[in-house]
Amino acid sequence: MTALVSASADADPLVIGSRGLGGTMGFLVGSVGLALVAHTDRPVVLVRSGASAEDEHQRDADGRPSSTTPYRDVVLGLDHEHPDDAVISFAFEAAPRRSARLRVVHGWNQPPCFAYGLPSDPLLNAELAREEASAVEAALAPWREKFPGVEVVEQTPVGSAGDHLVDAARDASLVVVGRRIRRTPLGAHIGPVTHAVLHHATAPVVVIPHE
Template sequence: MSSGTRTVTAGVDGSRAALDAADWAAREAERRRLPLRLLHAGAEPAAPAPLQDVDLPARTLLDRAAVRLSYAHPALDIVADHVETPVVPALLDAATEAEALVLGSWGATGFTGFPVGSVALAVTSASARPVVLVRAGELPEDERMPAVDGTPPHRAPYLPVVLGLDPDRPADELLAYAFETAAARSAPLHVTHTWTTPPPPRGYVPGAPQPEDAPEREEGRRRVLTSTLQPWRHKFPETTVTEHVVHGQPGPHLLKESRRAGLLVVGRRADTAGLGRAARVLVHHSACPVAVVPHR
């Protein structure tokens, strides 16, 4: 991606969701061969209870998170920062210097998906860089295929990266993030474009033939998607790309695909405040982490 954005940054607040997100960020930093930055914003964090199986004196929240991750990822360069700036401005500022900003989301036992806190929504809606939302309880094996034939779980192939794309509004930032993420994992990339039938023209008489029938319209959508992806296929020849063109709204289709994905990637118009309807549904209910990528 663009130069000058060479860290993976995780927001740390001491919650279980934030620690699981930081662990996801550490794995992503290793895959991309980048340093990991842990950031706590606001009031000075208090020392939590001692970590299990680690005989250490009381430390600050950030120190403990860094030590925990350094044991799990000994080759990873980890920087822990605390700033007294309010949380949302601090995270938005940190995002400008990051390859991606990773935030945790609270899980709810017995429910599908996870609710997203106000801080995560505010940051995701305004960030100038990709924001990845990771649910509480996310484990390393959740992003990989089930291990077979005695293969260790950490060596099993990665699940697909799923990209929701409108080829009428292709965005280099969105496509680059999805392809680079898939390449870093040696994972397949599944690109899904959903389309709906436009409303009938003014003066349309019920029962009269439409200008195009559904099969023709779908085939046209398929050609546009293939053409949009062709230069990216050439740029990432080792990435297996599968194209899906389906009729309907994006939310339900992408939620279904998230059940068999390691990461779901969606876009957000950088010149529009807030998240669109589909993106809001996905960040609340996706079965896998969601990356929201701002684009022009």
Template sequence: MSPNLPVVVGLDGRFESLVTAEWAAREAMLRGVPLRLVHVPRQSSPPYAALAGVVVPTDPQGSERELDLVRASLSRRHPGLAITAEQIAGDTVTILLASAADAGLLVLGSRGLGRTTGFLLGSVSRLVAARAQRPVVLVRSFAREGQDADRAAAVPETSDGDVVVGVDLAGPADAVLAFAFDAASRRGAGLRVVHGSGQESEGISATELTGVNGGGPAVAPERLLADLLRPWQDKFPDVSVTEQAVVGQAGSHLVDASRTAALLVVGRAARHAPVGAQIGPVTEAALHYAESPVALVPHD
């Protein structure tokens, strides 16, 4: 963990950013670190303007006023929280990735298109989350257009439930578990660990789930999980851990768990493929359909 680094939240001027900023402010308070607002102004272009090579300039003064209003609103609700704000023009993905490099956590929003469509598919948030080298939390907004900042903040975008973490018993888990245990401890919440049961199901073999690559005797998933959890349970004795073994598509189980979760934590390989960062199918499902905020934690 990076205890002294700020929580950074990316704002783009959309109404949903208000709820995202409120979630980030609460997280900064939990961590005892400053909050940094990064506002990337949107260009206001008419339909097909880009195809015609026409770019309508942004309104820097209007964007700065919006940023000041958000900062003031957060300051009223969170006295004592150190908040800085910065407006940066340019490519949104590049700016947010650069901002994440100096952050303990980057918080981004989504437009909440619904479970059928997939609320993060193709969005800037998804692109940044797939490439950032720091943990990224994606917050789904249920706020309604027309609310002011204070009323938007009152919309319950999270629940008081457990932190849920998906664990791949065949892959690295320490970075993911460290984030999940820390998040649960700060919230005074329980931690639900979702993992494969080791049974053959839907194309996932018991060998894959237990991490045994042939030849040797299989290790029971329960033993592997106990070994993974033991050092983190020793470090966070205040966190109550519940284990949930699942059969079949792990992504769908995590999505189900997110309905009552305070936060869903999943891992993402930090290495990049030739065509860019890759997100596995379980994480992809969480990004598309989870109803709670989703934390993507990069790991080696």
């Protein structure tokens, strides 16, 4: 692992393989892969063992795999409270290289009071949903201007961001997520969302470290 971390200093990005768990079960990321993602300051691309070029493309008219059909969406996991330029830029640049849509996914949770059995308030839920959608729209506005040719689809579903990104990965050519660089006495930290995506996404995953 130390050798890979050293090599990553001159790599942009660093690409590593991962044992697959089958077409619908995602990655099996070992300790070396997780440690590498956690410790390198460079983007890391994880590609599932057995993946093929056809996996990144839409199926043909007969429902068969093809490498000549349009690419599936590029998916970006967005934290609108701490948006990072490096993460967003990577996704916006990756989409036009594939002539693909960019699907931006931001999951959010209801107020903690609902977890204690209190009745849900439809009006409050609707207002919170509008606020989340507006925040995502605001975070992406300058990037839409910078990349006017990229078709962007914004999704702000309620629930775990990791779960929603794993779902989105099933029909994606690439998933882009960030990892905040945090040094603690217990070691480097990946974060629960990125951790979930690394273990369960079926599409290639790019992890972008950022402050």
